[in-house]
Amino acid sequence: MTADPVQRVHIRDHVVLPGAAVDEWLTGWRTDYLPAARERGLRLTQWWRSYAGPDTVAVDMLWEIEGIYTFYRARTMAGADASVARFWARTDELAVHRDRRVLEPYPLEPGMLEPDRPASADHASSAAEPQRRKS
């Protein structure tokens, strides 16, 4: 198997809830979601609360998991666990908005933030190259 080129995959969950429901949702999250997520290899590294409006609160959670193959394995485990689907179904009944993004680390290199340095766009440039005929 090819060596995993990424040491950490990050997953960001963004859930906007009615303000009055946040504490109860977090209690359910701690008991019904977090333990199995840890067993799948997910580590919660940071989380935030912020007002999304006068009566809504956003909860942002940043997870990390060791590598892309482990990420796929965790996905498969979550898909086979009915309690995960139940938890998100309950959340989606309550949530005003929800989003999940999976993020590739973009390591900072010396000088990268200097204004005269051209941006690296490895992925964007490869996307623009015509590679084959479509029919």
Add this chain to the structure above:
Amino acid sequence: MTRWVMRTAPDEVTAQPTGVREWSGGADLQGSLRGLGMNWDFRAEALPSALAGTDAVALQPISSGHRPLAGKRVKRTLMLRVRPGTPEDVVARFEAELAAMPELIHTIHSWALGGADPTIPGASTAWTHVFEQEFTDLDGLTGEYLLHPYHWTRVDRWFDGENPASIVEPGPAHLIRWAQGAVLR
């Protein structure tokens, strides 16, 4: 003549049925998911009676690309079902993102994205889409294909039941086998 893909138990099909062209098949390789033992490709106007009752999908082409590859190759077939009621514009975006994968992931040789045609008698109604690729070897599939960030930071969300953007029902069949020559022409 309609293209078909099919999964069967190892002893379910023993010979090429009459009226079938471009017939090829092989044993599911380790790493396949929800295979029944063998997977097959062929062309036929209608499903031959010898194959009645199998999980055979009649394909309506959506998009494809051809990149010549000599000799033996790994054929990968992904059968999936998009959740009923998914808006058409969302399905179109999903199809476009799958079709963009070969532009970015250079281990994919020829490929095809097809819709399942359930109106042909005997055709499977279990799936809505089939995404197929050919690779030089297994490493092209388990390496660059899985590891490319376009795959896991973007396309994977359609399949991730934890992601509110997902539209693919749980349980797609991911079938891989060796093929002696070109399957996707």
